[in-house]
Amino acid sequence: MKKPNGTKEKIYSAALQLFAQKGYKATTMREIGKQVGIQQSAIYNHFKNKEAILDEVIENLASSHLINLFENKEPKELYKKGKALLKHISNMFKLISYNTETDTLFRFMMQELFNNERLRVFYNEEFYQKNVKKLSIVFFLMMQDEMIEATDPLLLANEFFAPLFFYQLQIVRLKADNKSTAAAATLFEKHTDFFWDKIKIKEKNNSLF
Amino acid sequence: MKKPNGTKEKIYSAALQLFAQKGYKATTMREIGKQVGIQQSAIYNHFKNKEAILDEVIENLASSHLINLFENKEPKELYKKGKALLKHISNMFKLISYNTETDTLFRFMMQELFNNERLRVFYNEEFYQKNVKKLSIVFFLMMQDEMIEATDPLLLANEFFAPLFFYQLQIVRLKADNKSTAAAATLFEKHTDFFWDKIKIKEKNNSLF
DNA sequence: TTGATATATGAACAGCTGTTCTTTTAAATA
DNA sequence: TATTTAAAAGAACAGCTGTTCATATATCAA
Structure with a gap:
């Protein structure tokens, strides 16, 4: 443009x-x-x-933030940020839902995904495979560094992205009818807090009170 | 029919x-x-x-399992089943992805959702509001009964549904291109296990080893 | 069998679609 | 200013769209 x-x-x-x-x-x-x-x-x-x-x-979809969540940064430098990284990604999903250009792109994509094979292939390779894979490497490194508990990193990546995508969908849908998105908007942060709280290494210290 | x-x-x-x-x-x-x-x-x-x-x-969408996840059962009788209830719901989402009639309905819905206001209103009221609200009541009762830890029940309901919906979307998308869905299919169960493990009341017993 | 009803055909329609073409007007260049 | 280039308008097109209609053929009840 x-x-x-x-x-x-x-x-x-x-x-x-x-x-x-x-x-x-x-x-x-x-x-x-x-x-x-x-x-x-x-x-x-x-x-x-x-x-x-x-x-x-x-073409514009391909170069948008909708797809490029990590701005070419590598897992090795990303994972050290810990929860802050997840907060950052979560916030990107939220911004996409509210930015007038990216939310239109998202709405377009959702609508054409199931009747446009080219778009499906693109989505699968560029969004799903690439981002999920990258985030799972990040989680793997976090596990090695004992920041989070050891589990299946690929599962974690899916479990982290899925609600963000879902909430994004709900907000764009609500906006299409000019309905309030306030309740849904809070879910992005809540999800990240909830998720991190569940995966982080707990203090072994039992003498809390 | x-x-x-x-x-x-x-x-x-x-x-x-x-x-x-x-x-x-x-x-x-x-x-x-x-x-x-x-x-x-x-x-x-x-x-x-x-x-x-x-x-x-x-009309058929309205009476399908895609929408009616709880078969008219009330939260009071549902919540007692604990993790088994979540397993049941999770399995329903999986079945919907693989049943040839319901997956077509799902694909149809995703495609028309953003250009059909009537469908959006229907989805919002019948699927999103009704099911999320019902499940959040179930979680609330589980908290009262000390089956799960106390948090925001509405958040829990969203966090439980979101990945199921997301995985459903991925499977229907992969099936549209005759791609393998094996990896995605395992996520339904893994999600439920992961989720339940994170919300259930932990044993206060610290003498594990 | 006879008549009535339901369902199929094939032709036709008016309207809309993406696209092309010629002509006119505006902008840029010299 | 004169000339070339770019972008606009307007008319026209062939093809496709949902739908209707008159007609033919099945299906069923009497």
Whole structure:
């Protein structure tokens, strides 16, 4: 997105918004044009066709925070942060739910995931496999360092991500109907606290009181 | 579904399958007719129009196990089962992912959730609110009975459901591409064990070894 | 068997779809 | 300013959409 006020960028934004609201198939070139304030034929000066707009959306999805949770940092430097790392990831999920661009991308993805094989392959490799695997390595290192109790690191990674994803879904869903998301929003932090409390190494000291 | 071999039921099945695969909007009456083996015009002898088929799908969704997790049983009788109850619920989610009718319903729901307000309202009230609320009452009773440690029951209910939903999503997604679901399938049980182990009242006995 | 009812066909429809084309207008370059 | 280039409009297109209708063929009750 070079020029945010250029016509091409306006078309992209309008299209993404409509794709996320009504679905790719149900969105028409006439609607996109109308939202931008031009004729549908003028769109073709900026995009080869409708699918080319879709391609750009998927491309932007790939480079978004929705997918790249770890900003290219390696497990070895990440794990030392301990609970703070989990807090950071949790907060990213929360921000994605509330940022107007990323939540639209999320809504778009959820809607097209089951009818677009290319998107599914992309989601599986870039989001699910990559992030879950990376986080499980982080947990493994935490176990070695005796920060958390020893269990299946892959299970921990799934158990940590799953609620974040679920809460994200609920918030984006509630926002779609302009309903209050206050209750759901608190779950991100609560989850991280709950989760860390359950996996951290407990004090062997029994003389609490 | 009275007569499984009646034309109306064939139309319904074909439509549901196509809705789940391609989305409601992208599915044409001609495709549905083709899959059943009749002309598109003959469909109108059984359904008023395309939307009437959609209505029936949503109606069936409402009475499916996808939504009714507790089979009308009350928290007071449910909570006594302790971990066995959680195992039961967990297993239901797993079965839904593998049953050919319910997984199609799930796939359909995920796809239409974000462009169908009626479906969203239904999901919110019938699935999210009802089941989460019910399970949180169950957890509250478990706390009173000192079966599990005292915390926010609503958080526990969310934390228990979220991974089940997430794993269900992953399995239905993997099945859509005929990929192996073996690894994901084991997560249902692991989640329940992990979860229960973290919430149950620990033995105060410290002389383990 | 006869008549009535239910279900199938095939053609047709009006409207919408993505896309292309020619023409006009605006912006950039020289 | 004159000329080239980019972007807009407007009309038109072929194809597909859901739906209707008249007609034919089964199914069932009398």
